[in-house]
Each structure stands twice: as structure tokens, then as C-alpha cells.
Amino acid sequence: MNKNILTYLFAVLLVTVSCSSDNSDTVLDPNNSSTTILEIRKREFVSNYVAIVDASYNDALEKTIDLQNVINDFVASPSEVKFNNAKKAWLEAREPYGQTEGYRFYDGPIDGDGGEPEGYINAWPLDEALIDYVDSGTGGQQSSDNRQNIVNNTAEYPTLSKDVLREISGYDENESNVTLGYHAIEFLLWGQDTSVPADKIAGQRPFTDYTTADNADRRGLYLKLATEILVEDLKSVVDQWKEGGAYRKEFLALDNNSAIKNILTGIAKLSKGELAGERMTVAVENNNQEDEHSCFSDNTHRDIYLNAQSINNIIMGKYKKVDGSEISGTSLLDVLKLINLEESNALEITATLVMSKVKIISDTKFFDYQIMGETIDNTSKPVMSAVSSLEKQGDELAQAGKTITNSNIDPSV
Template sequence: MRKLIALSLTAVALTLTSCSSDSPDDNGQNTALENAKSAFVDNYVNIVKASYDDALAKTQDLKTAIDAFVAAPDAGKFDAAKQAWLDAREPYGQTEGYRFYDGPIDGDGGEPEGYINAWPLDEALIDYVADGTGGQQGSDNRQNIVNNTAEYPTLSKTVLRDITGYNENESNVTLGYHAIEFLLWGQDSSAPADQMTGQRAFTDYTTADNADRRGQYLKLAAEILVEDLKSVVDQWEEGATYRKEFLALEKNDAIDKILTGVAKLSKGELAGERMTTAVKNQDQEDEHSCFSDNTHRDIYLNAQSINNIINGQYKKVDGTTISGTSLLDVLKLVSTEESAALEATAGTVMTKVQAISDAKFFDNQIIGETIDNISKPVMSAVSSLEKQGDELAQAGKTITGKNIDPRV
């Protein structure tokens, strides 16, 4: 009897020891996971800073090109300004995954993102359009800013900032990349099948009505864009208050923010607002960059923004790479199955958005597609992006225990 009791007690002791969180193996596993979480957050911050630095540098180049064009307008400088806009979009598109968690880009008031990348815009609020209406007539005549000298005798940063978002109308966009895009390319009134961008002539800045005011508007918009983007970059600088606060967060809280950003971009914003809406409405006005027809690159770059975090690396404009602990590295320590599934889905997403980028002219690609047919290229990519968003949300729950809603 005593022997049986002794054996039973020994078995209980062994069981308790094997289940204890204080066991050497568990301590090692927990330590590895916590170290990986910290390294992931650190690497994320480094990637954010590097990509915003690139975006700011290229946007400063855009401002320089615009200043040179406005000072002495000609066709060559006009083309150079448009190319500088396209170049600036390459790094900026890869910053979109840092949104949706009240970070420096879109805090409680939604600013300064609303001044940087707001869309779609009512282009007639800014300048003339093909039908000659000059904008929707409002009770206070806030329309056609370039040509409305009675309402806007003087153009200034304050005037342009005040009108953006006026009367809680999201299409009242006067600033940012897309306002500049419209001022450079003009309205794209061609049929999608024609595969043409907006056809604004450089003479709009030389001999057209209010040419000088148009140039002044363009310069102000570029100057404001640089200022607003720099205000975001500054908050991710070494020693900046927001950066220090972010790094000081409990790691699960920081990871929850990171994965909220990329999950919402993948499923809600990119797959939903930027792609499905255009397919549903069959309208090129729903393109993200409808004046320059650069939407195919927007889609690819936004997806790359998510992929950078999943794989823990960012390729800078100068060709060097920022890399470190990835989301996949952390997730693998908790669930190898989920990590493998997310890696496969992320690869599928990038293959499908690469095909969209290679085809160009997104407005032409959506012709004939329907939102219920995922066998076509655009909606097939949408389906993969939605799946990726759900898997990113699940990864957040698996790693941190927190729930993420990938919709926006």
C-alpha cells in the first residue's frame, strides 16, 4: 500500500513539474517568444522610419521639380514634374500599412493623412473640368478655386487647408498627392479602352486663363505636402516622443497596433475601398490615381507595404535593405501552421498584384469584371487580399490574444 502511494505521489510530482511554466524548456520558449516580439517591434520601427524617409526625400524632389516648372514653364519641365510625382508615389505607397491605429499619420482627427493622400476628390472644386461647370454650386460659392478670383482673391496655405474636408464632405479635397496629380495631368475624360491619362497641356501654366494662379496653387500644394509628410517623419525620428512611446508599449499592445494597420489595409481598404468599389461601379473615377492612371502601381505598392511587415524587410530607394525579425518569425514560435499559411497567402497576393501592375491601366482592367466572379484578375487579387487580412487578424489574436477587425 505504501509503495502504491509513493508511486502515485511521484507521478503527481512529475506531472506538476512537466506542466509548470517554470520548467527550463518553457522558460526558454517564453524567453525566445518575448525576445522575438521585441525584435519584431524594433524592426518595424526601423522599416517605418526608412520608408517615410524615402517618401519625404522623393516628395521634396517633386517640390523641386514643380518649383522649377512654375518658374519657367515648358513641356520638358512639365514632364519632369509628372515623372517626379510618379517617383514619389513609389516609396509613399509602401507606407500605407502604418495607418488605421491612430499613429502619427492618422491620429484622432484623421490628420495629416487627410492633407496627404485623400481621395477621391471633386476635381471641379480645384480647377476647370471638361463639361465646363467648374464645380458643384454651393450656397457659399466654394468652387473652382483656381478661377474663382471673387471668392478666393488670394491663394494661401490657410485657404487651401480650410477648404479640404469643408462641411464634412470627403470629396472636398484641395491638397495632397491627388490634388497635385490633377493639377499636373488634368481630368481623364478618355474612355478606359483608350488607355490614356489626363491630357492637361503645359500651356495651362503659360497662356491659359489664370495661369499664374494655377502655378501658385501647384507650388502651395507641393509645399504643404512636404510640410505635412515631414511632420509624420519627425515623429518616428530617433528620440522623438511618439517613437519612444511606441517602443515603450507592452509588446502585445505594439504588435496589436502593427497588425491592425496591415490587416485593415489588406482587407478593408485595399481589397475593399480601392479595388472592389471600382469593379462594382465600373467607374474610372473610383481609381486611386485616376488622372495619371497610376492605380496599378498604387495597388502593388500598398500590397508591398503589407508584405514588408510580414517578411520583415524593406528595400530602400537607394537599393539597400532594412531587415530583421519578421511577423512570420514571431508567428512561427506560436503556430507553425498559421505561419506557413500566411506565408503562402502573402506570396499569392504579391503574384496577383504583380500581374495587375504589369497590365497597367487599372480602369481598363476592371471592364467587364463583377464583384461575384473571383476568377478574373482584379477580383482574384481582392479575394487573396481579403484572405490575407483575415489571416493577419488571426495572427494578431494568436500572438497577443487581442481581437482585430480587418474591416475599415
């Protein structure tokens, strides 16, 4: 036979075999030898998850270092322009960090034993009365008497340092004494929001608090030190997840099912217990702007969207980096559809619905104003409608965990 004809027939045979063996809609029996394909997809999913975690934490660190540089410049020579630049840098730093919240709730390096370092990074609600002057206190160890707060109480806190601030924050002993992290910096930039929600304005701290006000230099030092601590704590997490990092090695050494159980525990709990519950339902139930996540800057609408995006990134297997490039690979849906196509399709529909609903919240802005017109028993309104879809997503993620790993995952926190 002609050599060219043989070559052609061989090529056709390869294409035929390839096409017939790559049927992504085929549901595999976990007890069948064909589960080798499933195990390959599981490992690809775990590896892609680690790549997304690494990239998003690096983005968060990079933007928080940018925030640190802007704050240092402001504190060195305060001006209203530099003050506004610091606020802008804080908002920009929150964008990538908000998309890291899905990596919590399974004792990883962000919130291992004792809740550290997350307790120093993103803990809330804040006890602003313990940090600086306020119109009314929030009930921490100190009273709302402005002489008792850290910035102005020079007798009890004569010297401010990173060690002193870490010790005062006392996260492990009393969660109400949160005085460090993104929200402490937020308060030091915006101040307490004393407006009514209908005004649709954030905190109005004047930049003169850092120039002519009492203890202006101490306030500036607190802001600078708190930001330095935040960068250090974020870097400690980045170092654990980077290539060659201790926790990354530990995580990748887990068997597929154990790693996937951790992943789905994190996003199921964030979806149903933390985001839908603590960060949204509680605020609606209390109709209190103090219960919103970023209550000083009125950036809670972005927190909600970005936290939901953190979950969606893992479901879809994609993360868009700050520089515009994309991490993409095997998704949760890719794995789930090999076992249960119906569950995979349902989760994809729910995940898409969640993002459409939280986008409405994000586009509307001023979460404190949005919650004033809602009650927890009315899911026809935007916030509680989003809550309902997030709860459904949490349950479906927990079920996906059972389907994939044959283990129990509780989506509540």
C-alpha cells in the same frame, strides 16, 4: 590533458549547445518559461517595424522634396519638358509613399484624431471640380461651374496661400472637399481623364494651362503651394517616427502585445477593408474610372502593388530603400512560427500569392481598363482574384494577431 585538446573540446561544446537551443521550428507554449525567447522575438519584430517605418517615410519625404524642386522650377519658367519632368517626379514620389500605407488605421501620427495629416496627404476621391476646370463635376460643395472653382474664382478666393488652401480643403468637416495632397497635385499635372478606358491614356492637361490659359499664374501658385503643404505634412510624420521622435518613443514604450496589435490592425485593415474593399472592389462594382485611386495619371496599378508591398514588407520583415539598400530583421512570420507553425506557413503562402496577383495588375497597367471586364462575383479574373487573396490575407493577419496577443483584431475598416 593537452591545453589544445581542452580548447577544442570547449569549442565543440559551445557549438553543440548553440545548435540545440536555436531550433526555429520549435513551437513554444505561451504558458511556459521558454516564452522568454518569444518575448525577445516580439521586441525584435517591433523594433524592426519601427526601423522600416522610419526608412520608408524618409524615402517618401526625400522623393516628395525632389518633386517640390521640379515643380518649383516648372512654375518659375514653364515648358513642356519641365511639365513632363514634374509628372515623372510625381510618379517617382508615389513609389515609396505607396509602401507607407500599412502604418495606418491605429491612430498613429499619420491618421490620429480627426484623420490628420493623412487627409491632407493622400485622401481621395478628389473633388477636382472644386480645384480647377473640369468637363463634369464630382459633387463637392461647389458646383461644376468653372467660375466656382478655386483657381478661377478670383472674387471668392482673391488670394491663394497655404492657410487659405488648408481651410478650403475642410477635410474634417466634409470628406468630399479634398483639394490637397498627392491627388490634388496629380490633377493639377494631368487634368481630368476624359478618355474612355479602352483608349489606355491618362489625363491630357496641356502645359499651356500654366502659360497662356486663363489664370495660369494662379494655377501655378496652387500647384506650388499644394506641394509645399504636402512636404510639410509628410515631414511632420517623419519627425514623429525618427530616432528621438515623440511617437517613436511612445510606440517603443508599449508592451510587446500592444505594439503588435497596432501593427497587425494596420496591415489587416489595409489588406481586407481598404485595399481589397475601398480601392478595388468598389471600382469593379461601379465599373467607373472615377473610383480608381490615381484616376488622373492612371497610376492605380502601381498604387495597388505598392500598398500590397507595404503589407508584405512587415510580414517578411524587409524594406528595400530608394537607394537600393535594405532594412531587414525579425519578421511577423518569425514571431508567429514560434507559437503556431501552421498559421505561419499558411500566411507565408498567402502573402506570396497576394504579391504574385497584384504584380499581374501592375504589369498589365491601366486599372480603369482592367475593371471594365470584371464583376465582383467572378474571382477568376485578375482584379477580383487579387481581391480574394487580399481578403484572405487580411483574415489571416487578424488571426495572427489573436494568436500572438490573445486579443481581437477586426480586419475590416
